[in-house]
């Protein structure tokens with residue numbers, strides 16, 4: 480480890496920060512290793528952005544509200560994130576949501592052309608009385624009786640769209656109603672474009688182990704993991720992640736965030752990196768000139784080079800070899816308009832208690848671009864993350880401000896009316912009123928914040944996994960073992976996936 484090495488991380492989003500963080504742990508200053516992060520924007524952290532705003536209503540109630548414009552919650556299943564939280568001593572900043580909380584239990588759908596929300600049943604008794612039973616019950620039955628049907632063999636490169644996979648197993652009604660809504664809420668894209676192998680690799684494995692049926696596969700997996708747990712006892716520990724006692728804090732937790740928002744995590748990583756003598760962060764101009772030479776460089780990719788920055792740019796050359804790598808620009812990505820709205824305290828609740836609601840693809844299809852607001856769903860932030868807000872009301876029992884986030888765009892294209900026009904907010908509030916089933920107009924918001932995120936979520940289209948394997952091979956062949964490509968555009972899109980991929984690549988060098 481004594482010889483001096485040099486790493487260049489292109490991109491200071493979640494994957495880049497994680498890669499640089501783990502590289503700097505493995506190769507501290509005393510090893511003579513240099514680590515350079517190149518980020519074209521003026522800040523690190525990618526799409527994660529938290530902001531505190533002061534709000535006041537007509538009656539003088541005041542509060543400080545935490546708004547998120549990117550991801551807002553994390554899942555305890557990602558050990559790579561828990562490890563970073565532990566290593567950066569962020570445990571005391573955590574805000575957890577219990578599995579029994581309404582935000583974890585209640586999820587809703589709004590069906591286009593109807594008024595109000597439908598509860599997605601979370602138990603058998605709830606299913607039996609749900610209006611959605613007429614879609615859900617036949618869907619489960621259809622899958623359950625599939626025997627020796629076509630399977631996307633896990634070891635083959637076969638692939639299909641999420642919509643085609645759900646249609647095969649659960650029927651077209653389920654695929655459109657539930658499948659498209661789920662994909663709106665994760666990828667903000669059309670489920671007919673998305674690769675099932677990339678998005679739901681686990682479902683393909685269940686299909687195979689269930690001999691053609693995902694439900695049977697899931698049941699048999701549940702049984703075998705129960706058996707395993709019994710034979711191992713409950714004390715199975717994770718030895719490869721340095722998580723301290725944090726797994727204990729996550730018992731019974733459905734999702735979590737931080738009291739000051741998700742930026743707590745990215746700021747803490749960035750600050751730790753800034754403190755390292757051997758880490759340099761290049762923003763803006765320096766990064767822009769490098770980015771220009773990398774004509775295929777996309778925000779969703781992270782290129783990690785072992786070599787000097789100057790070597791990285793000269794070795795990329797002009798025209799850059801990246802343009803000759805296969806599949807770099809194969810995937811489209813979705814743009815999302817994120818609207819944070821804060822409503823004043825009121826005795827009449829704005830929405831039911833729960834996570835929020837999603838909206839499926841309309842029938843017969845998405846309208847042509849620029850003709851609709853294009854709402855994908857709404858998150859009821861106060862339910863899960865109300866603990867981030869600070870009320871200055873003397874009476875602790877008085878009603879609180881309500882924060883929600885409306886997501887628009889994706890497959891609908893840019894919202895119409897345009898968010899900068901005066902018609903936008905009235906149209907948005909009227910649509911929200913209809914979705915939430917209110918007969919009266921919603922109260923005037925105290926604050927509305929609109930952010931337009933261009934190309935923020937990559938869409939791994941059908942064939943993605945096989946294409947990325949070819950890309951990785953080509954990277955190694957052209958740029959050598961000292962180069963790697965990771966990030967949301969290559970692997971998974973969740974915060975956990977990005978942090979995990981940065982960690983993995985740093986450990987491999």
Ligand SMILES: C=Cc1c2[nH]c(c1C)Cc1[nH]c(c(CCC(=O)O)c1C)Cc1[nH]c(c(C)c1CCC(=O)O)Cc1[nH]c(c(C)c1C=C)C2
Pocket residue numbers: 526548549550551552553554663664665666667815817835836837855856857858886887932935936972973974
């Ligand atoms: C900017 C909008 C985003 C939309 N999806 C994502 C972002 C950042 C990314 C994303 N959202 C979810 C996942 C699955 C993995 C997970 O961590 O749960 C991913 C990769 C699920 C999810 N969807 C919504 C929320 C609040 C969450 C929890 C995770 C998070 O906070 O991002 C709601 C939601 N997200 C989008 C839409 C259109 C939407 C609608 C209500 C797009």
